[in-house]
Amino acid sequence: MSGNRRTIPRVIHPSAVLRRLARAGAVLAVLAGALAGATATGGVAQAASPGPCDIYASGGTPCVAAHSTTRALYSTYSGPLYQVTRASDKALRDIGALGAGGYADAAAQDAFCAGTTCLISVIYDQSGRGNHLTQAPGGGAAPGPDDLAVANLAPVTLNGHKAYGVYVAPGTGYRNNRTSGVATGDQPEGMYAILDGTHYNGGCCFDYGNAETSNNDTGNGHMEAIYFGNIKVWGYGSGPGPWVMADLENGLFSGVNPGYNANDPTVSHRFLTAMVKGAPNQWAIRAGDARSGSLSTFYSGPRPNASGYNPMHKEGAIILGIGGDNSKGARGTFYEGVMTSGYPSDTTENAVQANVVAAGYAEQPGTTATGALRGAGSGKCLDVPNSSATPGVQSQIHSCSGAANQTWTRTADGRLTVNLSGTTLCLDAYGAGTADGTKVVTWPCNGGANQQWRFNADGSVVGVQSGRCLDVSGAGTADGTPVQLWTCSGASNQRWTLG
Structure with a gap:
C-alpha cells in the first residue's frame, strides 16, 4: 500500500x-x-x-x-x-x-x-x-x-x-x-x-x-x-x-x-x-x-x-x-x-x-472462447513449434492449419491455454519477464500473472504483469517468426483475433 x-x-x-x-x-x-x-x-x-x-x-x-x-x-x-x-x-x-x-x-x-x-x-x-x-x-x-x-x-x-x-x-x-x-x-x-x-x-x-x-x-x-x-x-x-x-x-x-x-x-x-x-x-x-x-x-x-x-x-x-x-x-x-x-x-x-x-x-458471456489466434499483420496463426509439450518452447506464427498446436482457449480467468498430447500448457512470459523482447513461451499453468492476458477492443493482447503487447518480432510474416512481448504501439503485428 x-x-x-x-x-x-x-x-x-x-x-x-x-x-x-x-x-x-x-x-x-x-x-x-x-x-x-x-x-x-x-x-x-x-x-x-x-x-x-x-x-x-x-x-x-x-x-x-x-x-x-x-x-x-x-x-x-x-x-x-x-x-x-x-x-x-x-x-x-x-x-x-x-x-x-x-x-x-x-x-x-x-x-x-x-x-x-x-x-x-x-x-x-x-x-x-x-x-x-x-x-x-x-x-x-x-x-x-x-x-x-x-x-x-x-x-x-x-x-x-x-x-x-x-x-x-x-x-x-x-x-x-x-x-x-x-x-x-x-x-x-x-x-x-x-x-x-x-x-x-x-x-x-x-x-x-x-x-x-x-x-x-x-x-x-x-x-x-x-x-x-x-x-x-x-x-x-x-x-x-x-x-x-x-x-x-x-x-x-x-x-x-x-x-x-x-x-x-x-x-x-x-x-x-x-x-x-x-x-x-x-x-x-x-x-x-x-x-x-x-x-x-x-x-x-x-x-x-x-x-x-x-x-x-x-x-x-x-x-x-x-x-x-x-x-x-x-x-x-x-x-x-x-x-x-x-x-x-x-x-x-x-x-x-x-x-x-x-x-x-x-x-460472463464472451470471457471464454476457443480457436485459432490469428495475427492481423501476417494473417498467420499463433503456433507451438512441432506441437512440442516441452516447457519453455517459444511460440511463433505459422500458416493456419487448424491443428491442436494452433488451437487456443481463452479462459474466464485470463489465461490462453493449448492442449498438446493430453498436456495443457499456458501462454507465458518467460521467467516472468516484463522487458521488451521477453520471449512468449508455453509453460505448465501455475496461476502466475505472467500467464494472464487481457484482450482489448483494438485487437491487442496485453500481458497483465508486464503491460506489454503480444508482438510478432520485427513485424515479420514468414512461417516461424517468433512471438515476444513489446511496448504496445497499435501496429498490425500486435493485433489478434481469436476464433
Whole structure:
C-alpha cells in the first residue's frame, strides 16, 4: 500500500432488529423466501429478499465478518464492497453495490481502470465490525507484503449483472490480525465461501477463515479456516481432488483423523459453496454446487483425535488465499464469504445455500472462447513449434492449419491455454519477464500473472504483469517468426483475433 492509502471507514449495519425475531420461526420463514427466490429468473431488486447475513442473524448466529466483491450480503447494505488501486497513478476507488442489497457496480470499476491495471486493495467487511481484508504482511513461512489480486481476472455474472471475483495467484494474500467479534479459543463459529471449483492447486494453502494474529504457526488448533485444493500432505478425501477441508493448523483435516476420509469427495463445480463450522468438540464440513441443489455433509462429528485440537485455541485473525503462517503457494478464486458468531444450524446453512443459488452465479458471456489466434499483420496463426509439450518452447506464427498446436482457449480467468498430447500448457512470459523482447513461451499453468492476458477492443493482447503487447518480432510474416512481448504501439503485428 502506498502513501495514497486512506483510513478505512467503519460501516454501520442495523442487524440488531433481526436478532429480536423468534429464532425457529424466523429461520423457517427465511428458508421459504430463499427457496422461492431460487426459482425466480432474477432481477435488479435484490434488496427485496434477505441476504446471507440476514439469514444467519435470523438463525441466532449473526455474521461478524462479511466479504464479497460481487454483491451485498445484507438486504439493506449499501456501503462499499471493495477498493481498487489504479496502477497508472495509484489512485483509489471504492466499488459499491448498484443499490441496497444489490450487485456490484462493475461498470464503475471498468470505467476507473480503463487502459490500465487495477489491484484489489481492500475487501470491505459489511458486518459493521470493521473486519476489512487488506494486503497480508510477511509471516513465518514467507516474507511479505503479499501480492494484491488483479481486479479484472475473475469476471462473472449474477443474474445477468457483471461482477468480479478475487483471483488469487501464488503469492497473493489478504489478512486482518486485529478483528472484532471473531471466535477465539474454543468459541463456536461458522463460515462459508463461494469459490471457483476449477481454479486450485496443491500448494499451501488457499484458505478463508480464522487464523493466527502473529502471522506465524503457533501450534495445533490455532486456526479454523475453509481450505480448497488438492494437496495430500495432511488430510485428503476420495478421488484425485480437489477437496473442501478445514485448515486447523499443522494439518488440513477431512474428518476426525489426520489423513483420509472416504466421505469427503472430489468436487468440481464451476461455482462451489464451501462451509466449515466448529464448536467445543464438534465440527463439520459441508459443500454443494453454488448454482443448483442442496448442501451435502462431508463430515460432522468430534474434533480430530490428535493433540491440540480439543479444546481449540483459535486466535481470531482472518485470512484469504494464504495459510496462517503466510504460506502463499496456493491459487484459487473467491467471490463471497462470511464468518459467524455461534455454530449455525444445518437449517440456517440450507437457507444460505438457497440464497446463493438464487443469486445466479454464471460465467460472463464472451470471457471464454476457443480457436485459432490469428495475427492481423501476417494473417498467420499463433503456433507451438512441432506441437512440442516441452516447457519453455517459444511460440511463433505459422500458416493456419487448424491443428491442436494452433488451437487456443481463452479462459474466464485470463489465461490462453493449448492442449498438446493430453498436456495443457499456458501462454507465458518467460521467467516472468516484463522487458521488451521477453520471449512468449508455453509453460505448465501455475496461476502466475505472467500467464494472464487481457484482450482489448483494438485487437491487442496485453500481458497483465508486464503491460506489454503480444508482438510478432520485427513485424515479420514468414512461417516461424517468433512471438515476444513489446511496448504496445497499435501496429498490425500486435493485433489478434481469436476464433
